[in-house]
Amino acid sequence: MLGKMGLRPYSIYEIKELTHGESDSPRIVSFKMRPKDGQKFNFVPGMFSSLFLNPNDKLFRSYSIASSPTEDHLEFMIELINGRFTSLLANLKEGDEIYVSEPRGAFLYEPSDKHNDLFLAAGIGIAPFFSMLRYLKSKNMKRNVYLFYSIKHKDDIVNLSELEGYKELGLNIIYTVTRDAENEPWSGERGRINMQMIQKHSGDFVSRTVYLCGGIRFVKDIVEELKSEGIADEEIKRDIWGE
């Protein structure tokens, strides 16, 4: 079934599987869904869809797709912040209907033979990178990728064991905590992702294609730093989520 959001058509998907949080990321809920009519959806890892609870409602929010296009469902990873939309999402049950726009966006993962990748994720900005990593795994594509992933607290890491599993494909992960106390035991980095941290772990970062996702401050600051290090604007792909 198709509806319209402005001029854009959207398909209606029914939630078939709804997982409430991972034990290691209590505020993040994974919503998995399949189209009611079995219709196929095509997208490139990095794209997002808009979710509506009511097709006549003007209230909607956009969410990056976390599943791979090779999977038979769509998955979204949503941080429940008790805002206007997320407080409604929190009440959804398995089997409820949800309305999903056609996937879209300009943040497209295009693995290239010429360049290795550098992924930079702040908080729930990790969601599109799950789509990319799941896609690589489904295609058994081994790539030299560095992922810098900042979380407030070490327990906020989403799907830790899944992420660790991608090391087999060539993924190097640097976790950094921004809010944990200095005296708490932790073997990763501390503080926001910055150039010194990137240089320390990935000395060849200038030759990589950069993909970054998170809040506007994080993205703007790091883009400026990357450009001042000589990375061309077209090699910096970004997804900005507002504040």
Ligand SMILES: Cc1cc2nc3c(=O)[nH]c(=O)nc-3n(C[C@H](O)[C@H](O)[C@H](O)COP(=O)(O)OP(=O)(O)OC[C@H]3O[C@@H](n4cnc5c(N)ncnc54)[C@H](O)[C@@H]3O)c2cc1C
């Ligand atoms: C392209 C795109 C992709 C996105 N992908 C995702 C995704 O994969 N997962 C996801 O969880 N969100 C994602 N977002 C953000 C999402 O669209 C909503 O903005 C978010 O869920 C808050 O909606 P809300 O109606 O509950 O909050 P609102 O009522 O709109 O906002 C409430 C207040 O909370 C603040 N706020 C917003 N986000 C946070 C936060 N994370 N923590 C604390 N305060 C916050 C806002 O600044 C605002 O002041 C994406 C946004 C865009 C534009």
